[in-house]
Amino acid sequence: xxxxxxxxxxxxxxxxxxxxxxxxxxxxxxxxxxxxxxxxxxxxxxxxxxxxxxxxxxxxxxxxxxxxxxxx
Numbered sequence: 001x002x003x004x005x006x007x008x009x010x011x012x013x014x015x016x017x018x019x020x021x022x023x024x025x026x027x028x029x030x031x032x033x034x035x036x037x038x039x040x041x042x043x044x045x046x047x048x049x050x051x052x053x054x055x056x057x058x059x060x061x062x063x064x065x066x067x068x069x070x071x072x
Contacts, residue, residue, distance in 0.1 A: 017037070018037070018038070019035055019036070019037055020035070020036050020037075020039075021033050021034070021035045022034045022035075027048075027055070027056065028054065028055075029048050029049040029053070029054060029055035029056070030046065030047075030048040030055065030056055030058060030059065031046065031047050031048070032044060032045070032046050033045045033046075033047075045065065046058070046059035046060075047059050047060055047061060047062045047064075047065055048060075048061065049061055049062075
């Protein structure tokens with residue numbers, strides 16, 4: 001029988017997960033963040049505030065991204 005995924009191994013009690021984020025400001029409110037895990041799986045995210053707060057409204061707000069992260 002093949003072993004199950006490492007995440008389901010009941011003998012593992014701790015894990016260390018490290019992410020690296022490189023963030024750059026495009027405008028005062030528009031930010032681009034490139035996140036990697038162990039130097040691989042690079043993903044780029046953008047966040048911006050709406051026009052009522054001085055942003056361009058070109059990307060999800062930081063609070064939207066935070067709320068989505070909590071849901072996962």
